[in-house]
Amino acid sequence: MTVKKLRVGVIYGGRSGEHEVSVASAASIFKHLDGTRYEAVPIRIEKDGRWTLGAKAPRALSAAEILEQTRSEALQPVEPSAAVTGTGIDVVFPVLHGPYGEDGTVQGLLELANVPYVGAGVLGSAVAMDKAVMKTLFAACGLPIVRHEVVLRRDWERDATGITARVSRALGYPVFVKPANLGSSVGISKAKSDADFAEAMTLALAFDRKIVIEAAVPDAREIECAVLGNDEPQASVPGEIIPSREFYDYEAKYLDEGSRLLIPAPLTEEQAATLRRLAVEAFRAVEGAGMARVDFLLSRATGELFVNEVNTIPGFTTISMYPKLWEASGVPYPALLDRLITLALERHAEKQQLRTSIT
Secondary structure: OOOOOOOEEEEEEEOOOHHHHHHHHHHHHHHOOOOOOOEEEEEOOOOOOOOOEEEOOOOEEEEHHHHHOOOOOEEEEHHHHHHHHOOOOOEEEEEOOOOOOOOOOHHHHHHHHHEOOOOOHHHHHHHHOOHHHHHHHHHOOOOOOOEEEEEEHHHHHHHHHHHHHHHHHHHHOOOOEOOHHHHHHHHEEEOOOOHHHHHHHHHHHOOOOEEEEOOOOOOEEEEEEEEOOOOOOEEOEEEEEEEOOOOHHHHHHHHOOOOOEOOOOOOOOOHHHHHHHHHHHHHHHOOEEEEEEEEEEEEEEEEEEEEEEEEEHHHHOOOOHHHHHHOOOOHHHHHHHHHHHHHHHHHHHHOOOOOOOOO
C-alpha cells in the first residue's frame, strides 16, 4: 500500500537583507527532508518580491558562495495565494529570515489561506521581529534585559547631537547599534565613541527606521538555547558561540569559518538550568510556537545573565546553532524537521475547532 506523501511547501528567499541566508537555510532543509514521507515544493520569493515556483530545490552553498547566490533557472512566476493554495500543499515551512517573512506578513497570508505552517503565528512573529517591542514584553514578564534606548530615523535626523549625548550619558560606551527589525546580525555595529556611534547609526538606518541601542555587557559570553514545542515547549542544551571577530556579526556567522560553537556550553548545572528556564519563559512571552532560538548574554565580569532576543525562524544552515543544539539534545536534523511539521499540523488542527460564526 502506497502512503501518500505530505506536500511541504518550503518558502524561502524574501525581500529582506537576509535573503542569502534564507536560501542557504532552505537548501539544508530540502537536503534533510525525508523523501519517503514528504514531497518538497520549493517556493521562492525574489528580492523584488516576486513569487516563483521551481522544480529544483536550492543547492547547498559554501560560505564564499552565500553572497553570490543567483536565481535558479527552473523557476516560474506565481501569485502568492496560488503558491500556497493552488498546488495541493499540505503544510508550509517558512524559512524566511527578517522582514516580509519572519515578521508575521507571510504568516498572515497563510492564516487567510487556512494552511498549516511551521513556527510562530502572526502575533508571535511580529513582536519577536521587532527588538524594541520584544524588550518591552520581556520587561513586562520580569525577564532580565540590558539597558537600552530606541531611536527613530525622524528623531535622529532632527537631533543627532542630542541623541548622541543622551546615549553616551545613559548607556556609556561601548554600545551595540541594531536595526530593530533584522536578524543574522545584519546592520549591527559596536560603537566605542561618538564618531563610531554616528557611523553605526548611518549603517543601521540603511536597513530600518527604528534602531535599538544596547549597553554592552562587560566581557560578554554569547549563549544560545533552542526551544521546541507549542503549549508545552522544551529547551535544548545551551550552546556557546566563540566568534572569530570582536562580536558575532554577519561575516562571523556565515562567511568566516573561524567562529566556533561549544555544545554544550561550559556552564554550571545551575547556570544551564536557569538559562533553559528563561528560554522557555522568553518563548512564551512573545507567544512563540513550533520553534525559536533564544539568545543570551552572560557577563564574565559579574555573572549576570541577560535575555537578548528570540528568533522565531532561526537559521537552518548546516552550521546553524538551532539544529546543532537539538542534535546535541538527542534530536537529529531529519527528526527535528518531522517534529516541527507535526507541531504545525497539531496547532492548525486545534485552530480548526474554533467557531467562526455565532449562528
